[in-house]
Amino acid sequence: MSRSPVWHPFHQHGLGEAIPLVERAEGALLYTTDGREVVDAISSWWVTTHGHNHPRIVAAIREQAEKLDQLIFAGWTHQPAEELARGLTTIMPPALEYVFFSDSGSTAVEVALKMALGFWANRGEPRYRILVLEHSYHGDTIGAMSVGARGVFNSAYAPLLFDVETVPFPAAGAEQATLDALEAACASGDAAAFIVEPLLLGAGGMLVYSPEILREMRDICARHGVLFIADEVMTAWGRTGTLLACEQAGVVPDLLCLAKGLTGGSMPLAVTMASAAIYDAHYSHDRSKMFFHSSSFTANPIACAAANANLAIWREDPVLERVAALAAREAEGFGALAAKHGLANLRQCGSVVAAEVPVADAGYLAELGPRLREGFYARDVLLRPLGNTIYLMPPYAITEEQLGRVFTAIDEVLSEVL
Numbered sequence: 001m002s003r004s005p006v007w008h009p010f011h012q013h014g015l016g017e018a019i020p021l022v023e024r025a026e027g028a029l030l031y032t033t034d035g036r037e038v039v040d041a042i043s044s045w046w047v048t049t050h051g052h053n054h055p056r057i058v059a060a061i062r063e064q065a066e067k068l069d070q071l072i073f074a075g076w077t078h079q080p081a082e083e084l085a086r087g088l089t090t091i092m093p094p095a096l097e098y099v100f101f102s103d104s105g106s107t108a109v110e111v112a113l114k115m116a117l118g119f120w121a122n123r124g125e126p127r128y129r130i131l132v133l134e135h136s137y138h139g140d141t142i143g144a145m146s147v148g149a150r151g152v153f154n155s156a157y158a159p160l161l162f163d164v165e166t167v168p169f170p171a172a173g174a175e176q177a178t179l180d181a182l183e184a185a186c187a188s189g190d191a192a193a194f195i196v197e198p199l200l201l202g203a204g205g206m207l208v209y210s211p212e213i214l215r216e217m218r219d220i221c222a223r224h225g226v227l228f229i230a231d232e233v234m235t236a237w238g239r240t241g242t243l244l245a246c247e248q249a250g251v252v253p254d255l256l257c258l259a260k261g262l263t264g265g266s267m268p269l270a271v272t273m274a275s276a277a278i279y280d281a282h283y284s285h286d287r288s289k290m291f292f293h294s295s296s297f298t299a300n301p302i303a304c305a306a307a308n309a310n311l312a313i314w315r316e317d318p319v320l321e322r323v324a325a326l327a328a329r330e331a332e333g334f335g336a337l338a339a340k341h342g343l344a345n346l347r348q349c350g351s352v353v354a355a356e357v358p359v360a361d362a363g364y365l366a367e368l369g370p371r372l373r374e375g376f377y378a379r380d381v382l383l384r385p386l387g388n389t390i391y392l393m394p395p396y397a398i399t400e401e402q403l404g405r406v407f408t409a410i411d412e413v414l415s416e417v418l
């Protein structure tokens with residue numbers, strides 16, 4: 001076969017790694033064209049919540065596709081978007097009264113940042129500084145990269161990134177430094193907003209911190225009138241054991257970013273939910289105060305229908321019980337592997353477990369990552385370690401037997417590399 005013209009994301013084509021061709025999926029399983037059955041232990045990069053090709057979501061997509069495929073959303077509307085916005089304002093914290101649609105986690109973050117700046121500009125008190133947490137990841141567009149950790153991922157683009165104020169990560173035992181830095185940054189008077197991944201920093205290495213610290217960070221922002229943006233693109237929809245991670249801290253943000261699991265992971269769709277204060281700051285007879293943002297596929301009807309089916313699953317199925325049962329099995333199985341192979345920093349947040357393989361060269365570009373990945377794929381398991389950090393984030397439909405295959409693969413691969 002001639003070489004594919006496809007240019008893959010986060011992939012070094014020059015290394016010649018094999019690229020599996022998948023034709024079908026169901027639950028936690030991916031089926032390749034060469035007849036392999038692969039356990040997807042990372043939810044196809046953190047998006048698939050219930051399982052692949054959930055019948056209810058598939059049916060909703062099929063039904064909507066026959067009625068209305070796409071519609072301009074500036075000043076026009078359709079039933080799936082109306083239903084979804086009402087559904088979200090019912091299931092999410094009541095103070096988040098408004099729903100703005102976009103189509104990826106990165107754009108949900110861009111929208112939140114623009115809304116925060118628009119809030120201050122429209123009130124005639126322009127504030128521009130964004131506060132961020134060390135090791136954060138918020139997406140790959142220029143604004144989202146600007147508020148994320150700097151490193152090899154974005155060094156080539158650094159001249160385009162805007163300045164932010166970085167607050168140290170609240171590592172266990174060092175939380176006071178985080179709170180003090182946040183307090184000082186908020187008190188400076190030009191801080192517009194603080195953006196955080198609640199409880200669990202994903203791409204930064206599956207780092208966890210406590211609900212108490214999340215609560216304290218939220219309180220500091222509230223005291224100084226600094227807007228609090230919760231990026232729950234990865235943590236929402238049960239991943240951390242609750243619908244939102246913020247819930248565990250009793251925190252309600254001013255702006256909430258949702259994407260990945262919003263459609264159960266089936267279609268690209270995102271929302272930024274906003275408090276009335278933020279909406280009201282844009283509400284006026286003055287057209288120059290409107291929110292200047294759109295993308296072609298804003299609130300695509302088919303994607304909204306998929307999200308409505310996801311909400312129906314949440315209303316009717318015991319999703320959180322499933323997550324709790326999965327989390328318990330992961331704690332046991334992965335905990336045993338961590339002990340057996342001497343993995344470091346074992347941690348868990350809901351259905352996400354992680355630990356580090358003890359090696360000297362531990363960065364994202366370390367040789368170990370691709371070696372582990374290839375070892376797992378050779379055993380029909382999709383796992384993609386972050387440097388030397390192995391983590392699991394399976395779809396909730398993964399069976400005991402499939403999870404067993406994942407643990408066996410990890411056991412064998414670690415025995416091989418260590």
Ligand SMILES: *Cc1c(COP(=O)(O)O)cnc(C)c1O
Nearest residue numbers: 104105106137138139202233234
């Ligand atoms: C994945 C992710 C994003 C970016 O979402 P995309 O849909 O990939 O643009 C933003 N924030 C967090 C916390 C994420 O995990």
